[in-house]
Amino acid sequence: MVIMRAIWFVSQIAFFGLIASRMVAVEDYFRYYVGGLSVMTLYSAAIFIGFDIYEEAEHGVFEYLLSLPVTRRELVLGRSIGGGLRAFIYVGPLMCISLYVIGIANPTNFLLALFSLFLFAFGISGMSITLAVVIKSSDRFDILMGVLDALIVRLSTAMYPLSFVREANPIYGWVANFNPVTYAADLFRWGTGIESFLSFENPLLPLLGIVLFFAFFMFVGIVLYDKSIEGGGWQ
Amino acid sequence: MRHIVHILENDFRNFFRYKWWLVGLISMNLADLFIMAIVYNRMLKPEVVQQIKSYFNFFAPGLTVTGLFASAFMIGREVNMERRREVHQYMLSLPMTRFELAFGRVLSGGLRGMVYMSPLLATCFAFVGPPTPTQFLIILIVLFFLAMGISGLSIAIAVSTTSIDKFVTARGLIYYLLFFCSSVFYPFSLIEQLGREGKFPMLLVNFARVNPLSNASDLIRSFLLGTPPFTLEMVISVLVFSAVFTFFAAFAYIKLIERA
Numbered sequence: 001m002v003i004m005r006a007i008w009f010v011s012q013i014a015f016f017g018l019i020a021s022r023m024v025a026v027e028d029y030f031r032y033y034v035g036g037l038s039v040m041t042l043y044s045a046a047i048f049i050g051f052d053i054y055e056e057a058e059h060g061v062f063e064y065l066l067s068l069p070v071t072r073r074e075l076v077l078g079r080s081i082g083g084g085l086r087a088f089i090y091v092g093p094l095m096c097i098s099l100y101v102i103g104i105a106n107p108t109n110f111l112l113a114l115f116s117l118f119l120f121a122f123g124i125s126g127m128s129i130t131l132a133v134v135i136k137s138s139d140r141f142d143i144l145m146g147v148l149d150a151l152i153v154r155l156s157t158a159m160y161p162l163s164f165v166r167e168a169n170p171i172y173g174w175v176a177n178f179n180p181v182t183y184a185a186d187l188f189r190w191g192t193g194i195e196s197f198l199s200f201e202n203p204l205l206p207l208l209g210i211v212l213f214f215a216f217f218m219f220v221g222i223v224l225y226d227k228s229i230e231g232g233g234w235q
Numbered sequence: 236m237r238h239i240v241h242i243l244e245n246d247f248r249n250f251f252r253y254k255w256w257l258v259g260l261i262s263m264n265l266a267d268l269f270i271m272a273i274v275y276n277r278m279l280k281p282e283v284v285q286q287i288k289s290y291f292n293f294f295a296p297g298l299t300v301t302g303l304f305a306s307a308f309m310i311g312r313e314v315n316m317e318r319r320r321e322v323h324q325y326m327l328s329l330p331m332t333r334f335e336l337a338f339g340r341v342l343s344g345g346l347r348g349m350v351y352m353s354p355l356l357a358t359c360f361a362f363v364g365p366p367t368p369t370q371f372l373i374i375l376i377v378l379f380f381l382a383m384g385i386s387g388l389s390i391a392i393a394v395s396t397t398s399i400d401k402f403v404t405a406r407g408l409i410y411y412l413l414f415f416c417s418s419v420f421y422p423f424s425l426i427e428q429l430g431r432e433g434k435f436p437m438l439l440v441n442f443a444r445v446n447p448l449s450n451a452s453d454l455i456r457s458f459l460l461g462t463p464p465f466t467l468e469m470v471i472s473v474l475v476f477s478a479v480f481t482f483f484a485a486f487a488y489i490k491l492i493e494r495a
Contacts, residue, residue: 007407015415024278146259148268
């Protein structure tokens with residue numbers, strides 16, 4: 001998976017980013033696109049924890065995890081944070097490539113952006129775990145993740161500025177405005193100094209959005225984990 | 236011929252086992268068209284607008300070709316899995332010639348690609364406009380040969396390794412090189428321009444020019460949009476690609492699975 005993601009990432013930068021920047025009338029689109037690409041990659045790596053849940057259920061590891069002397073809350077929280085951290089380890093080298101291309105203008109802003117990306121990755125892992133335990137069918141989960149990936153990433157500012165999304169379709173613009181991928185992508189750009197076409201004036205607002213996203217899926221994940229899994233609920 | 240039909244039946248049954256995966260792939264394709272292409276439509280530079288008019292119309296044929304590519308490539312994954320699980324011993328024991336077996340696999344990969352691509356092509360015609368009956372026939376023939384070539388390419392990669400990691404890596408490299416170094420997403424003139432400015436290696440510019448995905452997309456565009464103009468080179472490029480990889484794959488399949 002790491003190699004596949006790396007090939008995808010590099011070809012996106014070297015081909016799509018470079019050539020598309022000649023096609024569009026967005027100033028400095030290449031750097032803008034590379035910033036969004038890092039968040040797209042982080043999103044798809046963090047989603048993977050859900051697939052692990054199915055593998056564990058298939059091999060009976062689920063029952064073992066439930067028998068461990070930890071609370072359900074600790075279990076969900078630990079898995080979400082673990083999934084997010086793992087995604088960061090996968091994506092770390094690719095992010096370094098992005099930073100080499102984009103550069104860092106203000107280290108303090110960048111640290112805040114990095115913190116928000118951690119929360120974003122934990123939130124995505126929590127969402128993936130929540131959906132996996134609700135759906136309980138790897139086929140359906142696979143399709144839902146494909147559809148979500150298609151919609152969440154494309155209806156965000158990962159690839160294009162919010163003003164163009166709104167202009168294309170007000171509904172798309174509305175969805176993009178409340179999309180955690182938009183918050184993460186724009187905060188990452190803000191942290192690296194790409195300040196044109198940002199969707200916010202105050203960076204605390206998207207940060208708050210990401211904190212809420214993380215908290216929501218953590219809470220829902222814990223409740224659903226308890227309800228769906230106890231007493232052989234997986235079967 | 237009867238034996239090839241059996242192979243086709245078997246591979247089509249396997250193809251529809253991945254129905255969830257196919258639904259996911261189609262929704263991603265449609266999201267690309269109805270979200271990404273519509274937004275890019277608003278972002279184009281005036282000189283690009285002059286050249287391609289609408290990004291949505293420009294991208295729809297490219298999307299059809301990428302859908303064909305992804306689905307025709309799936310046969311490689313199955314062939315690689317058969318080799319890893321040694322199902323190929325069973326395949327070799329079937330009462331049919333090696334050529335029938337190999338050609339049947341390449342043909343089924345290509346036909347599966349055509350089946351998957353049909354709704355995307357219909358969507359393209361519905362939104363961009365229909366071709367004339369002759370143009371429609373040429374498009375179908377060229378896309379069928381392209382699908383055969385892609386299926387052959389994926390089988391050739393699949394039988395050359397038993398390692399899933401190596402297969403996935405090789406597939407990724409080929410996938411993205413053929414996808415992004417082509418005129419599927421952007422006009423070829425932009426790639427040429429980057430090459431002239433020295434910002435893109437000329438080797439890759441030439442690769443994009445002969446890339447069968449570029450030529451198949453541009454062939455559909457030439458009929459539906461009138462630009463770029465139709466050239467015989469578009470058809471020849473796809474036919475050469477198809478001929479080389481269909482026969483190479485059949486040969487590799489026979490030789491390598493017998494050796495394994």
